[in-house]
Amino acid sequence: MSSKSVVTIERHIIEAERQFPEATGAFSSILYDVAFAAKMIAREVRRAGLADVLGYTGEVNVQGEEVKKLDEFAHEVIFKALDHTGHLCGMASEEVEDFISIPDRFPTGKYCVLFDPLDGSSNIEANVSVGTIFSIHRKVSDHPRGCVEDCLQPGYKQVAAGYVVYGSSTMLVYTTGNGVHGFTLEPSIGEFLLSHPNIRIPSPGQRIYSVNEGNYGKWFPGQQRLVDHLKGQDGGPQKPFSARYIGSLVADFHRNLLYGGMFMYPADAKSPNGKLRLLYEAAPLAMIAEHAGGRASDGTGPINQIMPRSLHQRTPLYIGTTEFVQMAEQFLAEDRTVEPEAVSIEAIAAGV
Ligand code: AHG
Ligand code: MN
Ligand code: MN
Numbered sequence: 001m002s003s004k005s006v007v008t009i010e011r012h013i014i015e016a017e018r019q020f021p022e023a024t025g026a027f028s029s030i031l032y033d034v035a036f037a038a039k040m041i042a043r044e045v046r047r048a049g050l051a052d053v054l055g056y057t058g059e060v061n062v063q064g065e066e067v068k069k070l071d072e073f074a075h076e077v078i079f080k081a082l083d084h085t086g087h088l089c090g091m092a093s094e095e096v097e098d099f100i101s102i103p104d105r106f107p108t109g110k111y112c113v114l115f116d117p118l119d120g121s122s123n124i125e126a127n128v129s130v131g132t133i134f135s136i137h138r139k140v141s142d143h144p145r146g147c148v149e150d151c152l153q154p155g156y157k158q159v160a161a162g163y164v165v166y167g168s169s170t171m172l173v174y175t176t177g178n179g180v181h182g183f184t185l186e187p188s189i190g191e192f193l194l195s196h197p198n199i200r201i202p203s204p205g206q207r208i209y210s211v212n213e214g215n216y217g218k219w220f221p222g223q224q225r226l227v228d229h230l231k232g233q234d235g236g237p238q239k240p241f242s243a244r245y246i247g248s249l250v251a252d253f254h255r256n257l258l259y260g261g262m263f264m265y266p267a268d269a270k271s272p273n274g275k276l277r278l279l280y281e282a283a284p285l286a287m288i289a290e291h292a293g294g295r296a297s298d299g300t301g302p303i304n305q306i307m308p309r310s311l312h313q314r315t316p317l318y319i320g321t322t323e324f325v326q327m328a329e330q331f332l333a334e335d336r337t338v339e340p341e342a343v344s345i346e347a348i349a350a351g352v
Contacts, residue, residue: 007194009035009172009183016176026087026109027136031160031174034113034134035183035192037081038164038172041074041118041132042185045166048124070124071095074117074132087111089139089146092311094280099148099311110139111159112150116280119163120248129167131250135284136160151311155283155304163285165254173199173254173288180257180292196258201294201321205260207241209324210252218268222335226328249276253285253319257292262320262328266299274298274316278308282317295325299332 013028048070075095082088083102087109091100094116102108113136120130136159141149162174170185172192182196209230216224225234232240244261246252252263267274276282286296286303296303296319306315318328 009192009194012181012183012194016178019178027111027159027176029085030082030087030111030113030136031162031176033081033085034078034162035172037078038132038170039185039190039192040077040081041164042166042170044070044073045124045130048127069121071118071121075115078113078115078117078132078134082113085109088113089141089143089150090148091115092148092151092279093117094277094312097312099146099151102145108145112137112139112146114151114279114284116277119250119281120246123246123248128246128248129165129251130248131166131254132164133250133281133284134162135279135287148311151279152308154307155278155286156302158283158287158304161284161287163250163254163288165250167251167254171195171254173257175288175291177287177291180288199257199292201257201289201292202260203293203321203323205321207239207324208244208256208259208261209241209264210243210245210256210261211264211266212245212247213243215266215268218270219266220268220332220335222332223264223266223268225334226331229327229331249281249285253289256320257288257294260321262318262324264319264328265317267316271314273314276314276317278303278306278313278315279311282315282319285319289319293322294320295322297325297329299329300336301329 010032013031017023017028072095075093084106086107088102088111089108090102090112092114113134116133118130119133124130137153137157138159139146139150141147160174160176164172171182173180173182180199182199183192184195185192228234229236230241232238256263265274265276282303289296298316299318318325
């Protein structure tokens with residue numbers, strides 16, 4: 001038998017908490033509850049191929065009950081795992097428009113949790129990896145039961161962040177600022193076991209870029225030049241990068257975290273802020289990337305320095321191996337130094 005000890009996520013969280021004698025256990029308990037919700041979601045995701053058979057279609061089933069879609073189901077599981085614990089002053093979810101208050105019948109606490117319950121949900125029918133992303137902040141408002149201000153905090157203030165990837169196995173990866181640690185679900189005993197302690201983005205690692213290149217024609221010139229460069233199409237001496245794009249942010253990010261690489265979701269003429277959400281997607285993954293030795297940027301600077309103005313704010317995202325993200329920032333900066341093209345009086349008069 002191996003001499004390595006088996007560490008459950010519960011044990012890992014408790015050991016980490018011991019380093020803070022003043023800790024009340026509230027924070028550990030939130031992490032544990034998120035891990036519990038992840039197991040519930042993993043179980044449903046495993047049965048997703050049976051959606052039509054079992055009726056998980058978002059429509060009314062034969063009993064006349066409305067059957068939830070998987071992303072709404074995932075939202076509810078997380079909400080219900082956390083609403084009654086007394087540790088939270090509120091939540092925010094990609095699936096809900098406004099700040100989510102704790103029901104009046106439950107006590108409140110000093111943290112808030114923000115989450116993308118099911119990331120990459122359009123992939124679910126095709127049996128492709130999906131995920132859950134979460135972010136934890138300390139309560140900062142004076143409101144006795146919390147308010148939106150508690151969620152609208154810049155990423156560098158996160159006290160923990162993590163994600164779950166429902167792939168060939170289910171993995172939970174999280175950081176509290178003291179290393180990035182990955183756990184794999186052992187389904188037969190229902191426990192997350194420490195499988196990837198102290199994850200670091202390999203450097204030098206693999207040269208991978210992940211982007212929806214179908215949008216090339218809409219991109220700004222700097223983004224186009226960057227991708228041309230990564231492909232070695234600009235006459236540079238470098239060996240081309242490999243392209244890998246799943247279309248599930250969590251899965252694309254996870255692969256690049258383990259192998260090396262950069263995920264991009266740029267701004268373009270149609271979506272000047274890109275597609276991804278700052279608070280539910282970019283900021284938590286940025287915390288993980290940074291604590292694994294990587295970088296996350298909106299193309300101009302660190303994601304986690306952005307002061308959010310609204311819950312569902314979007315941001316361009318460049319995340320992964322530090323030197324690749326810095327290279328992206330340099331290419332994009334060139335666009336900003338180019339003088340805007342002179343616009344002719346005739347063009348203005350013609351309303352162009
Ligand atoms: P969600 O399923 O939470 O709405 O997120 C989908 C996101 C993200 O997972 C992925 O990276 C991106 O959408 C893919 O977008 P495109 O289809 O535009 O490439
Ligand atoms: Mn998402
Ligand atoms: Mn989602």
